[in-house]
Amino acid sequence: MGGLILAADVGATNMRAGLFNERLELVKLSTAATPQTNVSAAVPMALLKLAREVSGDMWGMIERCGVASIGPLDSGRGVILKAPNIAEKGVEIPLLSMLMEELEVEFYHLNDCNAAAYGEWMVARENGVRNLVYITISSGIGGGAVDNGHLILGRRGNGVEIGHIIIDPSGYMQCGCGGYGHWEGYASGANIPRLAEKLLRDGQIPDGTLLAESIRKGALDAKRAFALYYAGDRGALGLFERLRDYLAAGLAGVINVFEPETLVLGGAIFLNNRDFFEREVFPAIDRYLLLERPPIIEPVRGDLAPLYGAAYAARDRIEGALVEPGR
Structure with a gap:
């Protein structure tokens, strides 16, 4: 060997x-x-x-x-x-x-994420794909892109930091990187509970809901938030209306910028909640799009x-x- x-x-x-x-x-x-x-x-x-x-x-x-x-x-x-x-x-x-x-x-x-995009493209190109975007929505949000067979890296390797695109210029939420209004600061697994906590403090989540109770007990994480949404809790339903729009706007922005033939979507937030994405998020993407929505698939390499x-x-x-x- x-x-x-x-x-x-x-x-x-x-x-x-x-x-x-x-x-x-x-x-x-x-x-x-x-x-x-x-x-x-x-x-x-x-x-x-x-x-x-x-x-x-x-x-x-x-x-x-x-x-x-x-x-x-x-x-x-x-x-x-x-x-x-x-x-x-x-x-x-x-x-x-x-x-x-x-x-x-x-x-x-x-x-x-750039490496993941290249790894996924090596599989997709066998089917003739030359333009691919990879996105992971997990504790954070990251991405990578292959454009006409070329991996986009940027000056020092930080190209396609899509988790830090601005989806809210008001800067309501601060991202872990210190910036304001970043996609990751609103829609990642680590920040969904932080968003809910701030909305409760600002009177945007009603008292008497299971979501409000979980926040006050310090018992809210992304998994619990999704469970309350699926259970129909009134507070969680309001939170997830916002989350749907944040996720859809971010995904649409990436599609508009790169025009991929295929969008590979992974990460625990997506993979553990496909039903929410397929029923709520993906249809909402279309209202933000200039271009047509590409096929959205899961990572082959995991x-x-x-x-x-x-x-x-x-x-x-x-x-x-x-x-x-x-x-």
Whole structure:
């Protein structure tokens, strides 16, 4: 076995590393928790340890390495820049520093959603698709896009940060990144409870509802909010009218900008609540659209899409993702 590619996907809570053969088949996979303290040193060390674990005695056969990670990032330096969704916020993480000291190969660093878009497009292109957008709606909202066969990366690897498009210029909600009016600040799993809490404080959710009771008890999370909506709670129904429009407006904005042939939609908020999206959100998209709504499908690669995308990016030597030591 020769020509191996090492790939990794570093998330806010967990990380994966995989070893791919010359046919880009995943031959070994390892996972670990992402450290939450002393992250500038602990996360690079954990990544190196995981890479060593998954590679074993095949370490010397690795030709290239692709790494997907949370952002924002500086892909040319292999650095995560003050990620808002990790427990120890505001800390720069030299993600690839230790790994690059021990493995002398080319490294490619991508935002995890850009990597996922590339991983999904590698499957879709077999059916002739050249324009694809990937969106995940989970604890946060992220995305990536392939335009006529080219992965859009941006200047430092932060292109297509769709979770931070503005859907409310009044700035009613503050996003975890510190900005106001961002899509993620209203419609992500982490922020649906925060939106409900603020609406209750402002008198926009009626007292005497199960939603109001859950908020006051500190017992509301996204899963509970959806359960109350499905149960027909009056407070939750009002909240989800707003949520429907926030989700539809964000999705329509992305479609209007990129005009994809296929929109791949994943993340726990969508995958665990398909009925709400199919019955409420998708029809509401059309009133915001300039262009026709493309087919909306689930990820073929599932949670492994960023890992596969990182491997493909390393194989294809994606311009704009190459890490340049000393930059």
